Amino acid sequence: MLSKKVIVITDGDEYARKAIDYLAGEVGGTSLAQYSANPTTASSEEIIKAVNRAKEEPVYVLLDDAGIQGVGPGERVLLDLAKESSITIIGAIAVASHTRYREWSRFTFAIDRKGEIVAQGVDKEGEREMEIGRISGDTVYSLDELDIPTVVAIGDIGKMYGQDDLKKGVPITRKAIELILERADENEERE
Template sequence: MSKKKRIIVITDGDEYARKTLDYLANELGGTCLSYLSDNPTVVTPDKVIRAVLKAKEEPVYVLIDDAGIPGVGAGEKVLLALKDHPDIDIIGAIAVAAHTKNMEWTRFSFAIDRYGQLTANGVDKEGVSIPEIGRINGDTVYSLDQLDLPIVIAIGDIGKMHGNDDLKKGSPITRKAIELILERGEQFGSIKRKSPSTE
């Protein structure tokens, strides 16, 4: 019996998110399917599943984005297909906040504000804490909240947050979110992180 492919879902697919996740996959290990991401998502669930199953390194980072489309958009259809696949295991998700008009929301395990601090409060697109405890608004989180995922980390807009998550700084907020998911994966023996470079 083959092992399931472990993936991390990120609910953002714009250019900043693609560049950030490509960089962090190289730094932390894994395969980023940034070439399949878009804003909004246009790729089919079948194509994403095939790419996940062919990926050589884990975790596999899958970026989905509904760009404000209400309800279950193309990105969330990909999410649901991944969750239902018998050979794929979603080990965690990064829920990205947005100024969504349709007020989709999701609960989360932890949030990280734009200063890198863990908080029980939600965060907005700029990574600023909001009064809401335990949930955030986002474009692509409607179905995320319906799934029983091991860990969901809420953050502001990837690669932005008033420059605090800039790629030139190593995207520390997004990096911390991934590290929290990987630490949980290590704790339960589902995945191992890339060893730090000795160069």
């Protein structure tokens, strides 16, 4: 059995749910936004079953720790997804946050709120940070432990001072998904 291709999004609020539902319709794939919450309440088992039932790939899984320090509920699910042989995580969208506990992760690309690919991390508003190659967020702690081929750092999905608004087609989040899919295709061709 071929493994299901999954893109993990480290945000689970209403803006992220609406954005991912919309983009799954635009770009293709299956949104599991109905399992998202802030923080994640669905079990790993529920989400793994839903991924394996999905008709279209990639499958978008929204996970959120809601500021819980260390490995919170969203990250527990992420770690379980990564261990599941029926699932391949082809990429992750690492969403910045203003968390009290500054968890961070490395990333492959960052996209600022103007839609430009930048070397620095970005904050919740999509503004460039001083830090090169790292993003702070509340559900990013475990990303570094996993072998995820493409991690794209962005500001808060559906927001960023209106630059990623649903009315505009959530262009920053869309670009992040397109980068992940592009890289996944290139990796497949190399294999």
